[in-house]
Amino acid sequence: VGSDDAADRPIVQQAKPRAGLFRKYAVLFAALVGGALLASGATQLWFSYQENKAALIAVQREKALAAAAVIEQFVKQIENQIGWVTQAAYVGSAAISEQRRSDFLRLLRQAPAITEVAHIDASAKEQLRVSRLSMDVLGSQADFAADPRFIGARTTGAYASPIYFRMESEPYMSVAIAAQRRQAGVVVAEVNLKLIWDVISRIKVGKAGHAYAVDSRGLLIAHPDIGLVLRKTDLSRLEQVAAAKSGTGAGGASAQMSSGVRDIEGHPVLTTHAEIASLGWYVFVQQPLSEAFEPLYASLLRTSLLLVIGLALAIFASLLLARRMVGPIKALQTGAAWIGAGEFTRRIEVRTGDEFEELAQQFNRMAGQLAELDRLGRLRRFLSPQVADLIVASGGVDLLESHRSEITVVFCDLRGFTAFAETAEPEEVMRVLREYHAALGALIFRYEGTLERFLGDGLMVLFNDPIPCPDPAARAVRMAVAMREQVADLSGKWRTHGHDLGFGVGIAQGYATLGRIGFEGRFDYGSVGSVSNLGARLCAEALAGQVLISRPVQTAVESIAECESVGELVLKGFHRPVATYSVLRLKP
Amino acid sequence: MKRRDFIIVLGAVAVGWPLAARAQQPARPHRIFWVSTESQPDPFVDGFREGLRERGYVEGRNFILELRYAPGDPDALRSVISELTRANVALAVSSGPAIRAMKAATDVPVLFAVSGDPVELGIVGSLARPGGNFTGSTFLSLEVAGKRIELLKDAFPHLRTLAVLSNTDHPGERSEWRATQDAARSLGIDPIYVPFVGARELENALAAAGQARADAMLVFPDGVTMVHRAKLAQFAIARRLPSMFGWREYCDAGGLLSYGANQRTAYVRLANYADRILRGEKPANLPVERPTKFELVINLKTAKSLGIEIPPSILLRADEVIE
Numbered sequence: 001v002g003s004d005d006a007a008d009r010p011i012v013q014q015a016k017p018r019a020g021l022f023r024k025y026a027v028l029f030a031a032l033v034g035g036a037l038l039a040s041g042a043t044q045l046w047f048s049y050q051e052n053k054a055a056l057i058a059v060q061r062e063k064a065l066a067a068a069a070v071i072e073q074f075v076k077q078i079e080n081q082i083g084w085v086t087q088a089a090y091v092g093s094a095a096i097s098e099q100r101r102s103d104f105l106r107l108l109r110q111a112p113a114i115t116e117v118a119h120i121d122a123s124a125k126e127q128l129r130v131s132r133l134s135m136d137v138l139g140s141q142a143d144f145a146a147d148p149r150f151i152g153a154r155t156t157g158a159y160a161s162p163i164y165f166r167m168e169s170e171p172y173m174s175v176a177i178a179a180q181r182r183q184a185g186v187v188v189a190e191v192n193l194k195l196i197w198d199v200i201s202r203i204k205v206g207k208a209g210h211a212y213a214v215d216s217r218g219l220l221i222a223h224p225d226i227g228l229v230l231r232k233t234d235l236s237r238l239e240q241v242a243a244a245k246s247g248t249g250a251g252g253a254s255a256q257m258s259s260g261v262r263d264i265e266g267h268p269v270l271t272t273h274a275e276i277a278s279l280g281w282y283v284f285v286q287q288p289l290s291e292a293f294e295p296l297y298a299s300l301l302r303t304s305l306l307l308v309i310g311l312a313l314a315i316f317a318s319l320l321l322a323r324r325m326v327g328p329i330k331a332l333q334t335g336a337a338w339i340g341a342g343e344f345t346r347r348i349e350v351r352t353g354d355e356f357e358e359l360a361q362q363f364n365r366m367a368g369q370l371a372e373l374d375r376l377g378r379l380r381r382f383l384s385p386q387v388a389d390l391i392v393a394s395g396g397v398d399l400l401e402s403h404r405s406e407i408t409v410v411f412c413d414l415r416g417f418t419a420f421a422e423t424a425e426p427e428e429v430m431r432v433l434r435e436y437h438a439a440l441g442a443l444i445f446r447y448e449g450t451l452e453r454f455l456g457d458g459l460m461v462l463f464n465d466p467i468p469c470p471d472p473a474a475r476a477v478r479m480a481v482a483m484r485e486q487v488a489d490l491s492g493k494w495r496t497h498g499h500d501l502g503f504g505v506g507i508a509q510g511y512a513t514l515g516r517i518g519f520e521g522r523f524d525y526g527s528v529g530s531v532s533n534l535g536a537r538l539c540a541e542a543l544a545g546q547v548l549i550s551r552p553v554q555t556a557v558e559s560i561a562e563c564e565s566v567g568e569l570v571l572k573g574f575h576r577p578v579a580t581y582s583v584l585r586l587k588p
Numbered sequence: 589m590k591r592r593d594f595i596i597v598l599g600a601v602a603v604g605w606p607l608a609a610r611a612q613q614p615a616r617p618h619r620i621f622w623v624s625t626e627s628q629p630d631p632f633v634d635g636f637r638e639g640l641r642e643r644g645y646v647e648g649r650n651f652i653l654e655l656r657y658a659p660g661d662p663d664a665l666r667s668v669i670s671e672l673t674r675a676n677v678a679l680a681v682s683s684g685p686a687i688r689a690m691k692a693a694t695d696v697p698v699l700f701a702v703s704g705d706p707v708e709l710g711i712v713g714s715l716a717r718p719g720g721n722f723t724g725s726t727f728l729s730l731e732v733a734g735k736r737i738e739l740l741k742d743a744f745p746h747l748r749t750l751a752v753l754s755n756t757d758h759p760g761e762r763s764e765w766r767a768t769q770d771a772a773r774s775l776g777i778d779p780i781y782v783p784f785v786g787a788r789e790l791e792n793a794l795a796a797a798g799q800a801r802a803d804a805m806l807v808f809p810d811g812v813t814m815v816h817r818a819k820l821a822q823f824a825i826a827r828r829l830p831s832m833f834g835w836r837e838y839c840d841a842g843g844l845l846s847y848g849a850n851q852r853t854a855y856v857r858l859a860n861y862a863d864r865i866l867r868g869e870k871p872a873n874l875p876v877e878r879p880t881k882f883e884l885v886i887n888l889k890t891a892k893s894l895g896i897e898i899p900p901s902i903l904l905r906a907d908e909v910i911e
Contacts, residue, residue, distance in 0.1 A: 102901060102904075105901075105904075105905055106904075109905065112880065112881060113880075115880075131735075132732075132735075132882050133728065133731045133732055133735060133882070134731065134734055134735065135734040135735060135737070135738045135771055135774070135775075136738060165716075167715050167716075167878075168714060168715070168716050169714070169715040169716040169875055169876075169878070170878060192880055194880055195880060226875075226877075227873070227874050227875050230715070230716055230875030230876075230877070231716045231717060231873070231875050232716055
């Protein structure tokens with residue numbers, strides 16, 4: 001009968017790949033969130049860099065323009081001061097030179113940058129020269145006709161000469177202004193540009209930044225470090241000076257931002273320039289790159305910090321999320337392993353409130369159904385497939401519980417089998433039994449009987465339990481008759497092989513207690529009651545080809561079977577004789 | 589921007605570069621030698637001190653000024669050279685004619701302030717690029733030599749004879765005398781040369797000048813005349829001679845007129861170079877500075893005691909009038 005071989009099934013415990021799932025999820029989430037964060041961070045970095053850079057350049061450009069304006073103002077002021085002197089109207093002739101001289105002396109007092117001032121008359125002859133250093137010269141009559149200062153002032157009104165260096169050290173510039181009245185001539189002043197230092201050293205650009213000015217040739221005119229100016233420093237080789245001279249951003253301000261821009265000492269700087277168009281000079285403002293970019297670096301640092309923190313959070317969240325996802329999966333895995341091991345009663349617990357929880361609940365339901373199926377699987381061993389299906393369909397799992405009901409019991413076995421089994425070869429016995437069981441088994445299933453047990457050639461079949469049926473006795477008799485016919489056919493065949501085997505059946509009806517009997521690991525469905533006993537005794541009394549039935553059976557099948565009484569038999573275990581009938585044939 | 593604030597709260601580190609202290613705080617203060625032919629109290633050393641103070645130096649903490657004076661006698665300072673090489677001296681400052689002794693210094697950076705041409709003196713290659721261990725300031729005294737005569741003539745149009753006191757020991761004295769001669773002649777003035785050598789001949793020189801019957805007196809600026817400026821000024825007043833000097837300090841001491849660069853300012857500015865040299869720059873790369881401002885100083889007290897009237901045109905040109 002049935003055997004529970006669940007313990008023999010291998011428990012599913014494969015080599016653990018579960019770390020892989022956790023890692024896969026963690027890496028996936030981290031990559032997604034981190035990637036998004038990196039992308040946004042990088043974008044922010046880029047834009048913040050660009051905006052900051054643009055703002056820095058804009059601020060520096062303003063400073064360059066302001067510095068240029070200051071220096072231009074310095075020169076303009078000197079030009080104006082010279083202009084006043086030219087406009088003076090002198091009366092009388094002898095006193096003119098004296099008046100002019102005192103005007104010039106006043107000019108020297110007012111304009112500290114002017115070292116020397118001279119008056120050239122309309123015929124290009126020098127009439128007066130007043131100097132801080134050398135003695136004043138009256139009426140030298142030196143000829144200025146070919147002098148660019150004289151020609152320049154005459155043609156444009158105001159003339160500023162290129163820069164020259166006195167004693168190869170001090171930067172000077174000649175400024176010549178023509179009087180409005182042509183015959184008043186031209187005033188030429190030599191301007192010491194060293195004094196621009198006063199204004200240029202006051203221009204502050206950040207903490208370490210400064211402004212400086214170069215002329216159109218790239219020679220340094222003004223710088224906070226006056227020593228550089230006095231050394232007649234040539235800056236034309238500096239990239240930013242060359243760029244300014246080549247006209248990049250001509251007329252306004254332009255900025256060089258390439259990292260290659262360096263100052264005289266070779267330090268990287270942020271520099272912009274503005275042109276003083278009237279003089280052909282360029283004013284540069286510069287700031288050490290490190291200082292200029294300080295706010296930019298701070299902003300970059302902040303963004304990077306945000307990125308790092310964000311990444312850390314993303315990784316942490318990924319681990320958490322992966323754990324949340326893998327946890328239920330592991331629980332399901334454990335549940336599957338339990339089921340694999342046949343432990344259908346254990347349930348997994350997942351409280352995630354999402355699809356995982358639903359899945360776990362479904363899994364638990366599935367385990368419950370599997371447990372049911374397991375029990376039904378055991379039922380199938382002693383029920384016909386139809387009955388088993390019926391039980392499954394009706395969910396009547398409690399049929400196996402111990403209960404009492406009226407049943408019809410059919411016992412049958414072969415006459416002469418013991419003698420046959422002793423003499424025949426075991427293989428021959430097995431073949432005969434196989435044919436016999438196959439024939440009878442099919443009939444038991446067809447008539448929906450329950451094979452309670454079989455032992456060698458003996459079989460016990462129940463009707464009306466565990467599934468009740470309306471006509472248990474009729475079914476039992478019909479099955480017995482069909483069996484008799486089938487075995488009669490087989491007997492003919494067996495006889496040709498020299499085996500003389502007859503078939504006897506006993507059928508009884510009555511109450512019995514039914515249910516699961518046995519022990520854990522080996523349960524059978526069994527019946528306890530005199531009805532089984534009676535069936536077995538009637539079977540033992542039956543001759544070959546005879547179907548003996550008890551009186552209640554005979555009463556029940558009267559309408560479908562022709563029976564004849566064989567009298568009252570005295571049976572072992574029954575203290576009263578039992579009325580017994582033999583089934584002759586089924587009524588057509 | 590909220591996010592930015594959040595980041596700041598998170599503790600973003602503000603990137604800051606500490607400003608290098610302008611004045612260093614060395615474990616040991618720098619030793620600076622002050623070498624001079626002036627006499628004390630010396631307005632120039634005070635100017636230099638002031639300049640260093642402006643740059644954050646504190647005497648005794650950042651620097652120690654070791655004073656070596658030999659009033660009017662540059663040769664007496666020769667022993668300082670051997671002292672320089674022995675002692676751990678960061679810098680020497682040579683005031684005026686002391687440079688004649690200091691020329692021998694080879695290793696120690698020397699800052700000078702001279703009235704003559706340092707190129708002619710042979711201590712620098714050029715004004716723009718000194719090239720050696722010397723740099724400093726020149727007062728262009730020679731360049732304005734003619735200007736002094738012109739001013740004197742402007743103030744006293746009737747000037748005919750001019751006594752010129754000159755210490756021939758002074759570097760560049762020959763050129764200065766030549767320039768003065770040319771200027772005087774061009775203005776129709778007869779210069780009377782009263783040369784002397786060192787302080788010991790000064791008395792004789794004054795006697796000679798007294799006998800020259802000059803209308804006025806011109807004294808070349810120089811260590812010796814500077815030391816004895818009060819004596820010279822008093823002599824001029826006593827002899828009722830209008831006097832013209834090179835620097836304002838002479839007028840402070842009673843001289844009538846002076847025209848020249850402001851020396852004290854030059855010494856204040858010299859402290860800038862001292863600072864740069866103490867911070868490691870080479871004197872060879874620091875151009876020699878030249879004054880841009882020349883000041884005319886008039887002592888009206890002296891004018892009063894001389895009983896002379898200074899023309900308004902001159903008074904108008906004065907940068908300072910001592911009353």
